[in-house]
Amino acid sequence: xxxxxxxxxxxxxxxxxxxxxxxxxxxxxxxxxxxxxxxxxxxxxxxxxxxxxxxxxxxxxxxxxxxxxxxxxxxxxxxxxxxxxxxxxxxxxxxxxxxxxxxxxxxxxxxxxxxxxxxxxxxxxxxxxxxxxxxxxxxxxxxxxxxxxxxxxxxxxxxxxxxxxxxxxxxxxxxxxxxxxxxxxxxxxxxxxxxxxxxxxxxxxxxxxxxxxxxxxxxxxxxxxxxxxxxxxxxxxxxxxxxxxxxxxxxxxxxxxxxxxxxxxxxxxxxxxxxxxxxxxxxxxxxxxxxxxxxxxxxxxxxxxxxxxxxxxxxxxxxxxxxxxxxxxxxxxxxxxxxxxxxxxxxxxxxxxxxxxxxxxxxxxxxxxxxxxxxxxxxxxxxxxxxxxxxxxxxxxxxxxxxxxxxxxx
Amino acid sequence: xxxxxxxxxxxxxxxxxxxxxxxxxxxxxxxxxxxxxxxxxxxxxxxxxxxxxxxxxxxxxxxxxxxxxxxxxxxxxxxxxxxxxxxxxxxxxxxxxxxxxxxxxxxxxxxxxxxxxxxxxxxxxxxxxxxxxxxxxxxxxxxxxxxxxxxxxxxxxxxxxxxxxxxxxxxxxxxxxxxxxxxxxxxxxxxxxxxxxxxxxxxxxxxxxxxxxxxxxxxxxxxxxxxxxxxxxxxxxxxxxxxxxxxxxxxxxxxxxxxxxxxxxxxxxxxxxxxxxxxxxxxxxxxxxxxxxxxxxxxxxxxxxxxxxxxxxxxxxxxxxxxxxxxxxxxxxxxxxxxxxxxxxxxxxxxxxxxxxxxxxxxxxxxxxxxxxxxxxxxxxxxxxxxxxxxxxxxxxxxxxxxxxxxxxxxxxxxxxx
Ligand SMILES: Nc1nc2c(ncn2[C@@H]2O[C@H](COP(=O)(O)OP(=O)(O)O)[C@@H](O)[C@H]2O)c(=O)[nH]1
Ligand SMILES: Nc1ncnc2c1ncn2[C@@H]1O[C@H](COP(=O)(O)OP(=O)(O)O)[C@@H](O)[C@H]1O
Ligand SMILES: [Mg+2]
Ligand SMILES: [Mg+2]
Numbered sequence: 001x002x003x004x005x006x007x008x009x010x011x012x013x014x015x016x017x018x019x020x021x022x023x024x025x026x027x028x029x030x031x032x033x034x035x036x037x038x039x040x041x042x043x044x045x046x047x048x049x050x051x052x053x054x055x056x057x058x059x060x061x062x063x064x065x066x067x068x069x070x071x072x073x074x075x076x077x078x079x080x081x082x083x084x085x086x087x088x089x090x091x092x093x094x095x096x097x098x099x100x101x102x103x104x105x106x107x108x109x110x111x112x113x114x115x116x117x118x119x120x121x122x123x124x125x126x127x128x129x130x131x132x133x134x135x136x137x138x139x140x141x142x143x144x145x146x147x148x149x150x151x152x153x154x155x156x157x158x159x160x161x162x163x164x165x166x167x168x169x170x171x172x173x174x175x176x177x178x179x180x181x182x183x184x185x186x187x188x189x190x191x192x193x194x195x196x197x198x199x200x201x202x203x204x205x206x207x208x209x210x211x212x213x214x215x216x217x218x219x220x221x222x223x224x225x226x227x228x229x230x231x232x233x234x235x236x237x238x239x240x241x242x243x244x245x246x247x248x249x250x251x252x253x254x255x256x257x258x259x260x261x262x263x264x265x266x267x268x269x270x271x272x273x274x275x276x277x278x279x280x281x282x283x284x285x286x287x288x289x290x291x292x293x294x295x296x297x298x299x300x301x302x303x304x305x306x307x308x309x310x311x312x313x314x315x316x317x318x319x320x321x322x323x324x325x326x327x328x329x330x331x332x333x334x335x336x337x338x339x340x341x342x343x344x345x346x347x348x349x350x351x352x353x354x355x356x357x358x359x360x361x362x363x364x365x366x367x368x369x370x371x372x373x374x375x376x377x378x379x380x381x382x383x384x385x386x387x388x389x390x391x392x393x394x395x396x397x398x399x400x401x402x403x404x405x406x407x408x409x410x
Numbered sequence: 411x412x413x414x415x416x417x418x419x420x421x422x423x424x425x426x427x428x429x430x431x432x433x434x435x436x437x438x439x440x441x442x443x444x445x446x447x448x449x450x451x452x453x454x455x456x457x458x459x460x461x462x463x464x465x466x467x468x469x470x471x472x473x474x475x476x477x478x479x480x481x482x483x484x485x486x487x488x489x490x491x492x493x494x495x496x497x498x499x500x501x502x503x504x505x506x507x508x509x510x511x512x513x514x515x516x517x518x519x520x521x522x523x524x525x526x527x528x529x530x531x532x533x534x535x536x537x538x539x540x541x542x543x544x545x546x547x548x549x550x551x552x553x554x555x556x557x558x559x560x561x562x563x564x565x566x567x568x569x570x571x572x573x574x575x576x577x578x579x580x581x582x583x584x585x586x587x588x589x590x591x592x593x594x595x596x597x598x599x600x601x602x603x604x605x606x607x608x609x610x611x612x613x614x615x616x617x618x619x620x621x622x623x624x625x626x627x628x629x630x631x632x633x634x635x636x637x638x639x640x641x642x643x644x645x646x647x648x649x650x651x652x653x654x655x656x657x658x659x660x661x662x663x664x665x666x667x668x669x670x671x672x673x674x675x676x677x678x679x680x681x682x683x684x685x686x687x688x689x690x691x692x693x694x695x696x697x698x699x700x701x702x703x704x705x706x707x708x709x710x711x712x713x714x715x716x717x718x719x720x721x722x723x724x725x726x727x728x729x730x731x732x733x734x735x736x737x738x739x740x741x742x743x744x745x746x747x748x749x750x751x752x753x754x755x756x757x758x759x760x761x762x763x764x765x766x767x768x769x770x771x772x773x774x775x776x777x778x779x780x781x782x783x784x785x786x787x788x789x790x791x792x793x794x795x796x797x798x799x800x801x802x803x804x805x806x807x808x809x810x811x812x813x814x815x816x817x818x819x820x821x822x823x824x825x826x827x828x
Contacts, residue, residue, distance in 0.1 A: 046808065084808065234808040235815050242800040243818035247827055252801055293827045300819040308810065 007034075007072055008384070010376025011059065012080040012189060013171065015044045015215030015238060016331060018058040019370055020077070022070035023358070023377035031381050033360025033374060035070025037062040046234040047083035047189075047216035049170050056178025063179055076182040078376040080189035081128065081171050082216045084234040085164035088188070090133070091116045093156045104137070104146045104154055112156035120160040126168055128186050131227045133157040159227045161188045187379050189372045190218025190230050195382070196375030197327050197353035198222060207324035209353055210309055210342075211372060212332035214238045219309055221318035229316035233308055237332040240301045247297040248289045258294060265302045265337040267295040302338060306345045319346050327353030329371040422607050423501065423532075424600075425449060427509040427523055428485075428516025430539055432465065434508050437597045444604060447499055449523060451478045451488055451515050466499060468492035468519075478514045482552055485518025496523060502531035504607060507564070508600070511553030512541030521559035528563060535603075536564040539596060540571045542588075557630070567630045568603075568719065570596055574655040595655060602635040602717035605705065606672040612679070615672055615703020631670075631719040632657055639713035644683040648690050651718050666698040668721035674705040675714035685809065687716075692805050695720070 010021045022035040039062040043055030067074050093116025095108055117130045135143045137151035146154060163186070172183045194209035203222035211218040214237040220230040240263070244255035262276050275288035313319050319326075326346050328338065333352060342350040355365045355374050364370060423445045426435040432448040448465045469478070469488030478485040489496065505527045509516030520536065527534050538557055541549040560567045575592040606615070634657035636650025657663050669691050673679060684702065691700055698720075707715075799807065799816040807814040813822060820827070 045802070046806075233810075238801065239816070239819075242802065242816070243820060246798055246800055246818050247820060290827075296825060296827065297818070297820045300823055300825055304815075304819045304823075308815075 007070075007074075008377045008380035009063075009066070009074050009077040010080065010192070010373040010380065011063070011077040011175065012192075012372045012376070013044060013049065013055055013059060013174065014041055014080075014189075014213055014369075014372070015047055015236065016213070017041050017369060018055070018062040019373040020059075020062040020066035020074075021364075021370065021373035021377055022066050022072055022074065023360075023374070023380070025377075025381045025384065029381075029385070031358045031377055033358060033364055033377065034072065035066045035068070036361075036364045036370060036373070037065025037067070037069065038370075039065070043174070045215060046236075046238075047081075047213070047232070048085065048167060049174050052170060052174040052177070055174045059175050060178050063181065074181055076184045077175065078192075078380050079171060079175060079183045079186050080192050080372050080376055081163060081168060081186040082189040082213070082218055082232050083163075083167060084216075084232060085167045086128070086161065086188060086232050087125070087163070088159065088161045088230040088232075089120065090157060090159050090229070091120045093117065093119070093158065095154045095156070097152050097154060101150060104149050104151060106147055108154055109135070109145075109147060109156065112154045113158060116156045116158045117160065120158075121162060124165055125162045126165040128161045128163050128168070128188055129191065131159045131161070131191075133159055133226045133228070159230065161191065161230060163188075184380075187376055188218070188230065188232075189213075189216075190220045190232055191227065192373075192375030192379055193218065193329055193353070193371045194220035194222065194227075194230075194375065195378040196355045196358070196371045197329055198324075199356050200225070202324040205324040206318075206321040208313060208318055208322045208326040208346075210306075210326060210328050210330075210333075211353075212236060212305070212328060212330040212335075212338075214331060217305055217309060217330070217332075219313060221313060221316055221322065223318075223321050228321075229313070229318055231312050233305070233312070235305050235308065236330075239305070240298055240332070243297050243301050244294060247293060250289060258289065259298065262291060262294055263298050263335055264295055265299055265335045265341040267292070267299045271295050298335075299341070302332075302335060303341060303345065306342050310345050313346075319348050322348055325349030325351055327351050329353035329368045331369045333368045421445070421503045422506060422604060423447070423503060424506045424508065424604070425499070425523060427507060427520045428513050430510025430513065431508040431516050431520075434539075434593070434596055434600065437593060438600060438604075444608065449489075449496065449499075449519060451485060451519075466495055468495055478518065480514035480548075480552075482514050482518030482556065485515045486522055489519040489522040493522070493526060496526050497530065500527050500530040500532060503533070505532040505534045506600075506603065507534060507536045509536070509538060509556070510541070511538045511556040512545050512549030513552065517552045517556035520556060521563055524560060524563045528565075534564045535566045535568065536560045537568045537570060537600065537603075540569060540573065542572045542576065544585075561630060568599075568633050569630050570599060570633060570656050578655055598635050599633045599656065599717075602672070602715065603633070605674060605707075605715070606703065606717055609674060609705040609707060611703065612706045613702065613704040615670060615701055619670060619701045619703075629667075629721055629723045631721045632663070633717070633719050635715065635717045637713065637715045643712065643714050644686055647714055647716050648687060651716055652694065654718075657718065657720060662722060663720050664695055665722065666695040666720040667723055668701070669695055669698040670701045670703070670719040670721070672703045672705065672717040673714060674707045674716075677706065678712060679704060679706075679714065683714075688809065692807075696805055 006025045008023045008025060010023070012019045018039045018041045020037045021033055024032045024034050026032070039058040041055070041058050043049055043051035043053070043058065049055045063074055093112045093114065095112035095115055097104060097108055112135070113132060117127065121127055134157055135146040136155040137143060137146050137149050138153050143149060168186050171186065175181060175183050190211055193211040197209045198207050204225045206223040208219060208221045215234065216236050217233045221228050241252055241255040241259055244259055245252045248255065258276065271291040274291040276291045276294070277288045310319060325348055326342060328342060328350065339350050339352065353368065353371060355371060358365065358374055358377065421444070424435060426432040426448040428450060432450060435446050435448060450465060450467055451469045469492060478488065507520055507523055509520040511517050524534050524536055538553065538560060540553050557567065557569065572592050575588060575595065579588055634651045634654030636647050636654060638646040638650060651657065652663065671687060671691065684704070688700065688702065691698065799814065802816040808816050
């Protein structure tokens with residue numbers, strides 16, 4: 001079943017869980033989630049694999065579960081990567097058209113793109129994706145697609161996402177050494193999440209997706225259908241629990257539990273003097289802790305994390321241009337009150353980010369934790385469409401339809 | 411020294427005690443905004459009264475200007491009897507006292523100057539030049555006793571070792587050349603120290619940052635400096651520091667409990683360079699708390715200078731358990747606001763344990779002590795406890811604009827829990 005080219009598998013080795021999603025891309029271009037598997041992640045810190053063996057075991061478990069549910073044999077996966085080794089930046093590449101009065105051709109575009117890409121990769125790092133933005137011909141006019149335009153100087157703008165070659169190899173090998181599956185390609189997790197959550201209209205209008213994970217917080221900003229900015233912060237839900245463990249003098253597992261049960265993003269005045277114990281049936285139960293302190297500690301961490309994201313987003317003026325707003329996903333987006341806090345900090349509309357335009361079991365689609373893995377399916381779908389299109393439709397048709405999914409040209 | 415800033419730099423007074431102290435001061439470039447004076451029991455042979463710093467000669471009646479014969483106890487008595495002449499020179503600013511520990515005058519009078527200066531409200535850094543081995547055990551003992559006395563009285567003691575120069579030279583080297591080479595390194599360290607205190611700062615850091623870790627404890631610092639420009643300047647700057655004879659000879663750099671790094675470059679100092687240095691220090695000194703500062707200097711293009719102080723606590727005197735390292739940039743608002751104190755630090759990364767008792771509201775003191783502070787106020791015992799990062803590897807800190815984000819936010823923000 002997997003060799004018909006319509007099965008896409010996304011794998012996220014997250015800090016808190018490993019998640020595999022199996023999707024099917026139908027003839028008509030619809031995307032269905034057929035299966036999902038997950039395992040607790042034990043080999044990852046802040047998004048990076050520290051223990052490849054444990055990570056491999058967790059991957060095996062998640063993939064096996066997904067295979068069984070989808071009833072397919074998984075041969076290859078798109079692998080979400082994150083961590084502070086990931087660097088995202090915009091680059092420009094210039095190509096001078098050799099003879100004047102000649103219309104810009106596809107080759108010129110490729111050369112300009114290549115020039116942009118070539119400046120962006122220092123030794124030891126590897127380009128994960130280089131996403132094409134727009135083009136400037138002769139220093140003024142901006143084109144989505146400059147092919148056919150007459151001009152002398154072509155400047156291509158690209159958003160380049162790169163990572164440490166070694167770290168990327170570690171992730172790839174953790175999978176390939178554990179299971180007989182090929183890693184097709186690494187994909188930045190923040191980009192995958194954004195693709196899952198945003199509609200074409202939102203990407204056009206301007207929107208930001210912030211994925212609040214356990215070890216990392218990723219963000220991506222789209223405007224006019226183009227990926228304008230992205231990035232990652234090595235801070236996440238684990239930091240919240242860590243702060244709680246410290247401040248409340250409890251062990252981390254108990255902090256994690258209290259966070260899930262009593263956590264909020266805003267400290268509430270009515271919590272003063274209240275003691276909480278956590279789940280009474282829990283192994284970690286014990287003396288009560290101050291709810292007031294819990295909320296105070298937690299709200300400061302969440303506020304700071306969002307402030308740091310806001311700072312990064314403002315580098316690209318993203319918060320002002322995100323007219324469709326900011327969408328929060330990832331497990332920590334479940335934190336009660338986080339939308340209000342985010343609104344205050346981002347100063348723009350903030351929503352829960354839910355998977356859009358994908359069908360599948362509701363209990364899979366509505367989980368903020370699975371957004372990245374499902375986003376990988378969307379990535380795969382766009383990629384395969386892009387690949388087959390020129391052969392199927394011919395060059396002319398392909399050019400005509402460029403702008404409809406130009407947010408995804410590499 | 412090229413202090414080129416337009417800002418008013420803090421005033422610093424340099425005081426050379428004894429022959430070596432005066433000798434060092436004469437070799438320093440004149441430093442605008444700093445005052446130099448020397449204290450001795452004998453009239454200086456070289457340098458004269460002319461261009462050198464103004465000398466204060468004490469105990470003339472006893473020594474007839476002929477010195478104290480290498481007897482620290484004798485020198486100490488002289489200084490105490492003539493305390494008024496010394497007090498007349500003192501003010502409440504920052505005072506750097508320079509002396510050779512092996513002799514009599516510097517090692518005997520130095521601690522007296524330090525004490526009087528502290529009483530006058532000064533912040534005192536003592537720089538002790540330790541003797542060559544060939545000078546014999548008597549001088550070594552003088553130096554050790556002087557060091558012990560200074561550690562108990564100065565705000566910070568910096569040790570620089572003459573002997574550390576010996577390894578760098580073949581045995582046939584002339585003693586004269588050896589001493590001149592040692593002098594160059596001593597002067598380099600002093601100039602870097604003054605540059606840090608007085609130069610225009612980008613990321614301010616001061617001796618006071620270090621003093622926080624040393625106050626009330628038997629601590630000392632070892633200093634090094636280096637300079638590099640051009641290709642891979644940062645790599646060479648770093649090797650210049652770690653290979654610096656003063657640092658290298660101490661062989662204990664890896665055990666530093668605190669490291670202060672001060673960089674001066676042009677406008678071209680890059681964040682990645684700072685971060686790379688950070689990383690190196692972390693790898694070298696996993697237990698060290700780190701303070702980084704940077705100064706700007708309108709100098710030749712691409713040239714960069716570094717000054718490093720590595721702080722050590724004398725063994726057996728530390729009550730603090732094995733420390734978890736952390737990073738504090740002096741420039742961040744957060745660290746300047748002071749940090750919380752903890753009675754205990756969990757040793758296991760997975761368990762904060764029951765033993766962590768935050769004593770909220772006890773601060774590590776203001777970052778720069780106001781000169782007028784009464785000495786008694788400064789006597790409070792301050793524990794050096796690095797910030798806790800719990801489940802996260804302290805060597806892999808999440809650095810952002812100089813803060814380690816792995817340290818709980820509420821701790822960095824100084825939010826109380828009561
Ligand atoms: N590097 C260097 N060290 C010196 C020099 N003169 C003295 N010293 C050191 O300083 C110590 C004290 O000497 P000195 O200052 O003359 O004695 P004091 O006047 O009695 O304090 C000696 O033991 C030497 O280790 C010098 O010219 N160069
Ligand atoms: N209700 C909740 N309140 C606060 N945090 C939550 C909640 N549910 C999940 N989380 C946090 O979300 C994080 C896991 O999110 P996830 O997106 O799966 O992370 P990752 O992709 O890094 O594995 C954990 O830190 C977890 O504590
Ligand atoms: Mg994730
Ligand atoms: Mg003398």
